[in-house]
Amino acid sequence: MGTRGTAGAGRPRSGSSRSGRLRGGVDWISAGLAGLILVSATACASPGTAPAAGPTAVESSSESAAPPTAAGATQSAGVPAADQAQPPQxxxxxxxxxxxxxxPVKGRAPKTGYSxxxxxxxxxxxxxxxxxxxxxxxxxxxxxxxxxxxxxxxxxxxxxxxxxxxxxxxxxxxxxxxxxxxxxxxxxxxxxxxxxxxxxxxxxxxxxxxxxxxxxxxxxxxxxxxxxxxxxxxxxxxxxxxxxxxxxxxxxxxxxxxxxxxxxxxxxxxxxxxxxxxxxxxxxxxAVAAPPARAEPQPAPAPPPAPAPAPAPKDAAPAAVYYANCAAARAAGAAPLRAGQPGYREQMDGDRDGIACE
Incomplete structure (x- = not known):
């Protein structure tokens, strides 16, 4: 988001002549006197007339912003992905x-067009x-x-x-x-x-x-x-x-x-x-289908055990990832998604083979 206002606003203009500098000084003095008058007037006002302080930018984003509720909504500014509403499964x-x-409970639609x-x-x-x-x-x-x-x-x-x-x-x-x-x-x-x-x-x-x-x-x-x-x-x-x-x-x-x-x-x-x-x-x-029965091969010698992976830090947590559809997953460079990977959902796995967005 860009910064509000016009670049250079509030700076005194400079001139090449001495008279320009004098005029600039006068301008600054006039502005200062006007500010003193305004402060004095505000101080003299009764307490009941003071304007209420509005929320800061931080307060607005953390308390006033409504979280997304529609399925497939993109991440809202200031709301971590893990805290946003996810579509039900x-x-x-x-x-x-x-x-x-x-x-949903609805009436039965016509059977027209069914085969x-x-x-x-x-x-x-x-x-x-x-x-x-x-x-x-x-x-x-x-x-x-x-x-x-x-x-x-x-x-x-x-x-x-x-x-x-x-x-x-x-x-x-x-x-x-x-x-x-x-x-x-x-x-x-x-x-x-x-x-x-x-x-x-x-x-x-x-x-x-x-x-x-x-x-x-x-x-x-x-x-x-x-x-x-x-x-x-x-x-x-x-x-x-x-x-x-x-x-x-x-x-x-x-x-x-x-x-x-x-x-x-x-x-x-x-x-x-x-x-x-x-x-x-x-x-x-x-409810998965059983794979075709195959003749079992002779067992091969067991390989030496692999070294145990280093434990993850206790405070580490998997990042919450959500893709509204396969197009979003592909745009993020995450497709194909396999079962167990962040962002995988059964609804995106049309053939239920454990690989979505193939």
């Missing part, structure tokens, strides 16, 4: 009831591990797996599912007439999401939503068909012991993608969680 902390309280294609290629390999999302989820949720040779240990031929929706064991066998016995359910149905905010998401965000492990479960096929695109107000798992976890997962997904709930849906979720108020809102890290 409701899907990564707190109980499900606490996160539910942050989700499965709005959420990208079905079962795309968004995490780039060489396997499609359906097989990723089968490997994660089934036990006693048999994998098809020559597919990089991706394709699941058979396995056993302990179905969370019905609490029954299901033998999965890959085949044209048997594969549908186990289906991959979108916990928050794509159609339901479309009518509650997903229309405003980008194509990449919708692709991520449709393949997000947090929003996917391997379940009994016929039960999944009966669920269709119902929300918590119209459908809950027959297995009552799983309802708290099911609703908590829906809440985390909706909060994480900025979707809303209807009033009936909100009330149904709150009723379920009333029996389990301490249920945590699950996070992306608790």
């Amino acid at each position: 409701p899907s990564s902390a707190g109980t499900a009831l606490e996160v539910l309280a942050t989700i 499965r294609d709005q959420f990208g290629q079905a079962w795309a390999d968004v995490d780039r591990n060489g396997c499609d999302t359906r097989n990723d989820m089968l490997r994660r949720d089934l036990s006693s797996l048999a994998l098809k040779p020559g597919t990089g240990d991706c394709v699941v031929l058979s396995g056993i599912l302990n179905d969370p929706y019905t609490s029954t064991l299901i033998n999965f066998l890959r085949g044209s007439s048997t594969s549908d016995a186990v289906q991959i359910d979108h916990v928050v149905a794509l159609s339901d999401a479309w009518q509650k905010g997903a229309q405003q998401l980008s194509e990449d965000q919708r692709l991520s939503f449709a393949n997000d492990p947090l929003n996917l479960l391997a379940v009994d096929g016929p039960t999944n068909q009966r669920k269709s695109d119902g929300d918590a107000a119209t459908w809950l798992p027959p297995n009552k012991s799983f309802r708290c976890e099911y609703v908590a997962r829906q809440i985390s997904v909706k909060a994480g993608y900025g979707l809303w709930v209807t009033q009936a849906e909100h009330d149904a979720m709150a009723r379920v969680l009333g029996d389990c108020p301490d249920t945590a809102a699950p996070t992306a890290s608790t």
Whole structure:
């Protein structure tokens, strides 16, 4: 910020002649007499007429300035980054009831324009591990797996599912007439999401939503068909012991993608969680897809232990870093951001692979 005023203001003007110097002296004497008169008048005034002293510049910046409240706001002058309001990340902390309280309640939008294609290629390999999302989820949720040779240990031929929706064991066998016995359910149905905010998401965000492990479960096929695109107000798992976890997962997904709930849906979720108020809102890290099973190599000799790093000073604290979006991170030269690095947020990591703004 530049200094106020005009450069050189308040300095006596100098002339080249003696008469100019005399006139300058007279000017200074006149100014001095005027100042004495003004001081005398102020001293004679009654105490009640004295002007109130205004706050100093320091007081104004530390007490009067309002902190930023909008998500993505830039750092305010005089306010450390660590003290500024950060946008909430409701899907990564707190109980499900606490996160539910942050989700907007609105009416259902029209289904106009919805199709499965709005959420990208079905079962795309968004995490780039060489396997499609359906097989990723089968490997994660089934036990006693048999994998098809020559597919990089991706394709699941058979396995056993302990179905969370019905609490029954299901033998999965890959085949044209048997594969549908186990289906991959979108916990928050794509159609339901479309009518509650997903229309405003980008194509990449919708692709991520449709393949997000947090929003996917391997379940009994016929039960999944009966669920269709119902929300918590119209459908809950027959297995009552799983309802708290099911609703908590829906809440985390909706909060994480900025979707809303209807009033009936909100009330149904709150009723379920009333029996389990301490249920945590699950996070992306608790629902990641299992990597493809690989043949384990022979263990190599253990390297000598590395010297322990010097301990950080006790008063050292990591600097708080916040980037409103990937464009801001790239402009700062910080992209790509990896999980654990300052500034990394799951909302910026579209494919949930631990690397944001790739």
